[in-house]
Amino acid sequence: MWLVDHGFIRDIYCNIHPVTEGVWRSAQPAPRHLRWAKRQGIRTILNLRGRRDTCGAYILEREECERLGLILVDFPIRSRSPMDRETLLAAIDIFDRIEYPVLMHCKSGADRAGLMSTLYLFLKGGVPLREAMRKHLSLMYGHVKQAKTGVLDFVLEQFLADGDESPEAFRRWIATVYDRAKIQVQFHENWLAGVIIKFILRRE
DSSP states (O other): OTTTTOHHHHHHOOOOEEEETTEEEESSOOHHHHHHHHHTTOOEEEETTOOOTTOHHHHHHHHHHHHHTOEEEEOOOOSSSOOOHHHHHHHHHHTTTSOSSEEEEOSSSSSHHHHHHHHHHHHTSOOOHHHHHHHHSSGGGTOOTTSGGGHHHHHHHHHHTTSOOSHHHHHHHHHHTOOHHHHHHHOOOOHHHHHIIIIISOOO
16 A cells, blocks of 8 residues: 555655635545544545545545544546546535535545546636636646646536536536547547556556
8 A cells, every 4th residue: 555556655745735715635645644634624535536445545544534533425536537427417516515624635636636626616616717727737736637637627628618617507518518438539648648647656
């Protein structure tokens, strides 16, 4: 776990940052990070890696959340391929179903945490989507848009190209226009960035 899952990096730097009041983003938290979250008043841990009963990091996370009385919500999404329509709609709705304050995390705190932070600011925070993307789908957090992880940006850019940039229009676009297969064909990564993301950083 410490080596294969890059726990040694997170032990040094967990990529924890505030998104807005009551919302935080991070990499996979260790028990000590969860204890920190509890001290900050955080009530929910939104795990964007999903439930992984054979993964040591997840087992430790689940046990520590239970011990601390934190609510653990498992919501798996991928960073290197576009989500299906149902998952995207669920990602929109999940912000209305969780208790706040919340800490959202993925493996590295770069891609999936960045996407969900972007969506939260856009859908709930009144921040224009382009501005939210610049803030949170950013190399500052380790997000590389030139690799396959850039498909997260590409999905949002396809919506913006339609003209109506309101949160209501986004939900309609996902429900009626969004085409996962088409996006998979249209999006192309930079090969070198792809090698770094897949084989060195090992993004999920």
